[in-house]
Amino acid sequence: MPAVGRPQLIRWGVVAALVLFVLFGFPAFLSLYYIDAMTQVAIYSMVTLALGVLVGRVGLVSLGQVAVLAVGAWVAARLLFATTQPYPLVLLEAGLITMVAGTLIGLPALRLRGLYLALITLMLAGAITVVLATVNFPNGGHGFLGYNGGLIHIPPIRRPSLAGGDPAYFRYSVVVAVLMFLLVLAHIRTRPGRAWAAIRQSEPAALAAGINTWLYKLWAFALASFITGVAGGVLAGSVHYLYSIGFPTQDSITLLAVVLMGGVYSLWGAVVAALLYQFLPALLNNWGVSADWLIILFGLGVVQVLTTAPAGLADQVPRDLARLGRLLLRLRRTPAPVQPSGGDAG
Amino acid sequence: MIEVTGLTVRYGGVTSLDDLHLEFQEGTCGLIGPNGAGKTTFFNVLSGFVRPAGGTVRAFGVDLLSMAHFRRARWGVRRTFQTEQAIEQLSVFDNVAMVHEHSGAGAGARRRDVLDAISFTGLDAGPEEKVRTLGMGQRRLVEVARAVVGRPKLVLLDEPAAGLPDEETRHLGEVIRRIPEHTGALAILVDHDMSLVSACCETTAVLDFGKLIASGPTAAVLRDDDVIRAYLGVA
Numbered sequence: 001m002p003a004v005g006r007p008q009l010i011r012w013g014v015v016a017a018l019v020l021f022v023l024f025g026f027p028a029f030l031s032l033y034y035i036d037a038m039t040q041v042a043i044y045s046m047v048t049l050a051l052g053v054l055v056g057r058v059g060l061v062s063l064g065q066v067a068v069l070a071v072g073a074w075v076a077a078r079l080l081f082a083t084t085q086p087y088p089l090v091l092l093e094a095g096l097i098t099m100v101a102g103t104l105i106g107l108p109a110l111r112l113r114g115l116y117l118a119l120i121t122l123m124l125a126g127a128i129t130v131v132l133a134t135v136n137f138p139n140g141g142h143g144f145l146g147y148n149g150g151l152i153h154i155p156p157i158r159r160p161s162l163a164g165g166d167p168a169y170f171r172y173s174v175v176v177a178v179l180m181f182l183l184v185l186a187h188i189r190t191r192p193g194r195a196w197a198a199i200r201q202s203e204p205a206a207l208a209a210g211i212n213t214w215l216y217k218l219w220a221f222a223l224a225s226f227i228t229g230v231a232g233g234v235l236a237g238s239v240h241y242l243y244s245i246g247f248p249t250q251d252s253i254t255l256l257a258v259v260l261m262g263g264v265y266s267l268w269g270a271v272v273a274a275l276l277y278q279f280l281p282a283l284l285n286n287w288g289v290s291a292d293w294l295i296i297l298f299g300l301g302v303v304q305v306l307t308t309a310p311a312g313l314a315d316q317v318p319r320d321l322a323r324l325g326r327l328l329l330r331l332r333r334t335p336a337p338v339q340p341s342g343g344d345a346g
Numbered sequence: 347m348i349e350v351t352g353l354t355v356r357y358g359g360v361t362s363l364d365d366l367h368l369e370f371q372e373g374t375c376g377l378i379g380p381n382g383a384g385k386t387t388f389f390n391v392l393s394g395f396v397r398p399a400g401g402t403v404r405a406f407g408v409d410l411l412s413m414a415h416f417r418r419a420r421w422g423v424r425r426t427f428q429t430e431q432a433i434e435q436l437s438v439f440d441n442v443a444m445v446h447e448h449s450g451a452g453a454g455a456r457r458r459d460v461l462d463a464i465s466f467t468g469l470d471a472g473p474e475e476k477v478r479t480l481g482m483g484q485r486r487l488v489e490v491a492r493a494v495v496g497r498p499k500l501v502l503l504d505e506p507a508a509g510l511p512d513e514e515t516r517h518l519g520e521v522i523r524r525i526p527e528h529t530g531a532l533a534i535l536v537d538h539d540m541s542l543v544s545a546c547c548e549t550t551a552v553l554d555f556g557k558l559i560a561s562g563p564t565a566a567v568l569r570d571d572d573v574i575r576a577y578l579g580v581a
Contacts, residue, residue: 194444197435205431208393209492210419210448265435 027167035170037282039238042173045274046180046231048259050224056264058220059200061118063252064125068225070247072098072232077157077242078138078146087160094233095226102225110214126249137242156240173234180227261301263312272314353401355387362387364556373526374533376543376550383553385536389502393425394418420450422499426489426506432477439473442491449496463495467521483514494529501533507542519545
């Protein structure tokens with residue numbers, strides 16, 4: 001492996017400091033309302049991360065991620081009601097079971113690309129939504145489905161014993177999200193990441209390099225589904241009660257829009273996308289503005305990003321800020337030219 | 347050594363390779379012919395992208411056509427493409443390492459092998475540089491580095507000098523000529539630049555309308571009346 005350079009160390013130091021500030025600074029400064037919003041940001045950053053892997057790294061457009069999230073939440077809720085297993089174990093199991101389901105959704109991806117893949121995943125997501133509306137989320141009932149429509153006192157879905165309160169659960173969510181980001185980083189820096197980059201640019205080149213494109217595409221779907229499943233498990237504990245109405249099929253489309261806006265080629269893009277998807281609505285609600293306006297904003301945002309910054313806001317904003325900084329610096333350093341009297345002849 | 351027997355490829359009503367019989371012995375061999383002669387189709391058959399209607403290809407005693415396409419790289423087939431296909435998102439090192447890690451060569455020697463392959467091409471860019479920052483000539487060299495890493499047996503070069511200025515073409519020609527002695531592989535060069543083919547290849551085969559019309563020492567083949575007729579379109 002190449003030696004780690006100084007800029008890389010500085011970058012890691014900044015990221016670690018940022019994570020520590022989020023973990024300990026946010027609960028100290030933010031109200032409970034915003035802590036809850038940031039918990040959702042942490043959870044959805046895993047979902048946008050997973051979708052970013054599919055779209056940005058491998059070039060597979062999936063419109064079924066919210067359904068995959070629902071499957072993860074369902075499995076976790078069922079396990080949390082049925083067993084007394086520790087929460088991390090439940091998250092792992094939810095991730096693995098969702099991985100199997102999500103990989104099945106991904107199977108058509110092995111033959112399809114682009115619009116047709118998007119359409120197939122959307123239809124499958126719709127099918128999952130319909131099934132969930134019928135079987136409902138577990139609410140402490142018995143049997144395989146764990147749903148009892150006659151229950152009057154529905155018990156809340158439990159949280160980990162060390163993260164019962166909202167600030168503690170926020171920290172818990174951030175830690176799980178950081179682990180998922182590291183998992184993706186470990187993938188994209190190594191063999192699968194190289195294979196995905198090749199597949200995204202040119203399948204013939206990937207095949208000629210000896211890459212089993214079938215296997216690596218399936219691997220991408222498996223990884224994305226695992227992460228989304230874990231996110232579903234964290235979501236289950238964060239909201240305490242789950243309803244199928246909370247996972248509408250069309251949300252997958254909005255999700256893709258914010259992922260494109262955030263930027264699919266960098267992991268920061270996933271964080272930006274999650275902030276757009278979960279923090280902006282919380283902000284608007286707090287200001288008394290309907291969050292429905294966001295659909296229009298996201299529509300314009302996607303057009304903006306696709307036309308001026310294909311690598312998304314995560315790439316565009318720092319670049320433009322640096323440009324602005326350089327401009328301001330230059331203005332300060334160079335004294336204003338003395339205007340010759342008589343005005344500009346040119 | 348490659349032995350091609352009765353190879354036929356049809357796309358609908360078009361016969362792209364027509365009962366082709368051909369042998370490549372060793373070293374760097376040229377494969378030339380007018381546009382549409384079937385050169386790239388032949389490479390696509392060897393890479394496994396095109397399934398022939400009939401015929402066999404034996405490479406060093408192995409039946410190549412019975413192997414799945416992605417397994418052929420592990421066996422030792424490497425190729426470059428007419429339109430350059432260096433992976434832009436990856437560094438030079440990762441572009442080459444990507445081939446090495448699927449070639450069956452040990453991971454322990456990966457760094458050394460990859461750097462060896464890069465330095466063999468004489469690429470004047472650092473291994474950690476991203477390919478998207480490189481010029482066309484440099485990208486072509488990255489492709490050649492990918493083609494020589496990890497014990498190749500058969501290196502297919504599909505117009506590697508297309509669009510390059512003379513200076514870079516000359517350098518590329520030097521590199522291509524040294525591939526067999528450096529790797530022990532048989533290299534086949536498809537190109538329209540006859541000076542490059544003459545400089546690199548001792549023997550050359552000529553295709554026209556999917557049939558072999560000449561083969562032998564390059565200088566003699568380029569003087570062959572049938573070859574001149576095929577290129578100039580004289581009846």
